[in-house]
Amino acid sequence: VTTSFAAPVSSTISSEPNPLPRRQKGLALIVIGTGRIGSELLNQIAVHPRALGGELRVCAIANSRRWIWKRNGLNLRPWTLQIRRSSVRTDLDELIQRTRDLRDVTVAVVDCTASSAVVDAYTRFVEAGAHIVTPNKKANVLPWARYRLLLQSFAQCDRRFLFGPTVGGGLPVLSTLSTLLSTGDTVRAIEGVFSGTLSYLFNRYDGSRPFSALVREAHQLGFTEPDPRVDLSGSDVASKLLVLARQMGIPSELNDICVEDLSTPCLDADIARRFKSVSRDGAVLRYVGRIRDRTISARLESLPRSHPFANTRHADNIVAFHTRRYSETPLVIQGPGAGPEVTAAGVVSELLRLLQS
């Protein structure tokens, strides 16, 4: 049985054309979050030709404690020093007011947090005139009714919500899905390894070190979510699957997704036992997410070494689109799907789309 999926649910989604009203040239940015992604993003913007040419300018940088602001654009070279020296406490209401003050330019709020408080402020930012660009999945997995309301606010204010980096970091996963749907293909199933962290862990694990030691290593390398339990519990994969499913017009909720939670108290012993068992059959363990027939699931699977998902490297994501047109062989996207450099580049790519539209 195959299922046809409807076109995406809103005209404000990531990859659809959505013309902007003409304003002063360029893009003013309010960057919220200076952690792994936010810092790397600011470093990439600092040396980007469009920023050096004055088209991209960062007017505000905020983290959970303090923020800095300059209407005509901050000098990014010493941004870390500036924010460390700032005594101004972060206040989202104040940032929303500053967004309103920038009404003569196109403004994008770049949410590089994993914060629900920032997501809760999206509607007010949008009403103040900002587009939202983000790798944060929290908005996309809001209860369906709230998510619809959020999309409506983008549509009403003619602002865009660009969240390409939420799935696959810098890989073109959501844009590929959008292209398949907008060109009239029928997506029958999407499956793959969606977690850079779990990919890294199962690519590296050989039974010689406890699994939890590898988790710590992945966290130090910046692959994991701020809280690695979000990766191990499968909830990060579930969120990514929900982002994709909703783009396919499936109005699911997180609770509808059948997820295997690996974060048990016996993590090390459980993984060691399963690894031993599949190794005897010459197979490997991979944490696979799947959307098929409107059913969404994620679990640890034993795959033969010949399977494409068995041949991922390092922290690769691999995503296979099974469609009417790609029926003999799926359309496959593979590559590093986590890590500050590629994820921040995914954010820059969304900013450039906004700049060019």
Ligand SMILES: NC(=O)c1ccc[n+]([C@@H]2O[C@H](COP(=O)([O-])OP(=O)(O)OC[C@H]3O[C@@H](n4cnc5c(N)ncnc54)[C@H](OP(=O)(O)O)[C@@H]3O)[C@@H](O)[C@H]2O)c1
């Ligand atoms: N790491 C990856 O490879 C990856 C890949 C794809 C997507 N993502 C997503 O990217 C986002 C950022 O990840 P990350 O690894 O950069 O996280 P991170 O290193 O923990 O940084 C989070 C930042 O958000 C700030 N923050 C938290 N709550 C805030 C609030 N209420 N107001 C203002 N700032 C607030 C924190 O401030 P403080 O500095 O004051 O604590 C910190 O600077 C997450 O949503 C994650 O899911 C990450």
